[in-house]
Amino acid sequence: MSHLASTSRAPSPYSDDYGLQRPARSSFSPSPTLTTDYPPRHNPSVPSTLDLLPHQPHRAPDDATPPSDNAPRHVSTLARRIHGWSWQAFPIGMGTGAVYVTLSGLKNHSSALTTVETVFYFLNMILFVLNSTTLLIQALVYPRQAWRLVQDPVKGIFVPLIVLSFATIIIGTINYAVPSGQIEPGFIYALFWVYVTFAVLVCFPMLMIWFNKPHDLTTFTPAWAFLVFPLMLVGVVAFNVLRVMDPSNPRTLGVLFVGYFFQGLGFFVTIFYICIYMIRSVPPPSSHAMPLFGSTGFLDGHQANGAFVACGPPGFTALALINLGARAREM
Template sequence: MNPPPPISKSDHHVMMQTMKDHYLPESSSPIGYSPSQTLYTPSPNVTRPSSPSKLLPYTRPNSPSSKPSVQVVERHPQPWSKVHWTRDWSWVMYTVNLGTGAVSLCVSSIPYPFRGQHAIGSLFLILNIIIMAFNMSMSTLRLVRHPKAFRDSFYDEVEGIWFPVLPIAWSSILIGIIIYGIPYCGPWLVEACYVAYWVYFLVSAASGLVVQCTVRSLPRHLVHVGPSECLEVFPLMLLGSIGGLLAPHLAEIDPSRALTVVIFSYIMQGLGFFMGYLKLSLWMLRHITLARAPSKTLLTYAIACGPPGFTALACINLGNAALKIFPETNFMAGFDGGSMDPHLVAQVFVMIGVWWSLLLMGMCCWVLFIHSRWFFLTLNEMRQLGFMAKFEMSWWAMTFPLSGFISTCGRFGEYFPSRAFGVVNIILTCFVACMWCVNITGTTTLLWNGILPGAPVEE
């Protein structure tokens, strides 16, 4: 069979021009994408061809020829009397509690004790309680004065997914009370925290059910999917961190109840971690298939560091609790005809916990590595446009989600002979403290100017 004759350059040019005129619409931007848009969104005015042979050619939305421009959102101060404070006080305001609790947790995890460490952590715990009381008051007024707005907040595809930050904020206070209060208050506070542990479990389960029955029951565009999707299981996941801190104190009063807390905390930690990453897989799908441009939600990507960081911390703390609780309760002593040694079982739990934590730390490092570039890009835009033009409540994501990873570094700094983990813990603790100062300044400035910040959203 003879090969086809070669095509000349002129014939090739005519063929390509004919295909372009036949397949492409009059608009030069395929599938309704314009360079001024920050997201790759199909236009409703463009009809996709039904024939596979007539598919429109694809142009990368983030190519140099179609690089989206940075849009500046102007914020105009207004008098307090014109601001609907109670109606528009959204769930995202509880992120201030998360950032404050993160500083308290990170300070307690520093492996090298120093003078004033307990005082600084206690100060942020008290401040966290005060902020929580204020936020709860505003949410209560919103429920009483604007019940429709309160109900609609659960169905809003932007604000609704941030509802779980309320129980997460409660967990930050409970963790602070266990760390800073129990050593100085005695058994009565241990009993109170034990009751609060189970109440928090019920509240966390209820919050997840509320999210499933409200905003999750509505269709959402993939463009609105981000790491905040895993906030739904964060409250249940944090039961592992709470139980790991509470169980050693409870073992001094009732080892059997402490064993129940340890086992249940392992179960809830597994639920939160694996379900959280199933939900984060949707974010990875969005990140791979859609255009990513610098926006106000980029800093929320640090939330993805929360599941591995807090799971690593819970595995270490629960393993330490097992060393004391398992021998006192003869845990697993009935296996293999009673030949199982509870001390050996506890040591196995500790070693598996440390091994698994090291693997999870690698996952955290990857999230931080890819997130650092976006963080510096945001700083560069802030330098060009001004602090208040780029500050969003998403900046609070640079605090609490990182505290699990930071605290785990502190634990490794205590147990490992190398000081590298301790140094990393101190550096990142200072970073979280600096971010808290930046965020509290930005949030206060917005409120002072009559600008009520809402949940970050892609535009």
């Protein structure tokens, strides 16, 4: 009966019922005559662990004040906001810029509509300055956090959006500042080359950082193409710049060719992103089958918004080619 009682007990994680091999306990007890090689604790010739620590002043037991080194530091709300700011804030400015860029394409323009577009234009500039200044302060105060955001496989793809926000500001300046005579076409020509330089200096280092790290194709989204979007948008900025420049000016030829070149280069690279997206959207033969080239079916819930990014490269390329061709006929 004692044997049955012992076998009916639930297995204990500290028993041998889980297959653990435990050594038998030894009944050996050290003899009082045995000595060890360790020096006694009171030996002053051998330093103890406490002696290796930095000296701390003695505190009375009733002293409840913690030492200054361990005292909790108060972090202000502004510091928390700056530390938590990321490049994902720039799509807000891009959406604001898309409002007046879309409204500017309407043929029948009233004064009220122009006022609304101008309000969104200045709001876009405020958001651009706010995001850029905050990220600059973050890079100066928290450099490790800023570098971590650039290297992040998810948040790092939003770094080139600062260039796209700058592109919407250039287009807004062309639509509202040049017709009123506040900005000269020569300044717009200089802004075009500033944008091209800005796009190259941002996109190529980010592509090097991103492609030097492994990525799982089963988590692919078309939003990864943001790394190439600033180069592709050069053609869109180019035909807007050509609208305010004199067609007989020889400098327009350089703007036209550079717009064609970067528009084709950007679209060529984004084609591969779209192909990977289509392969990833193909569901596997069965739920137990190995995904072929990262094919998993439809995107996950938090990735579904990125599917609309796949519509951008073909649409922007068609828009740029049509308008660049129209400007080329005027030269």
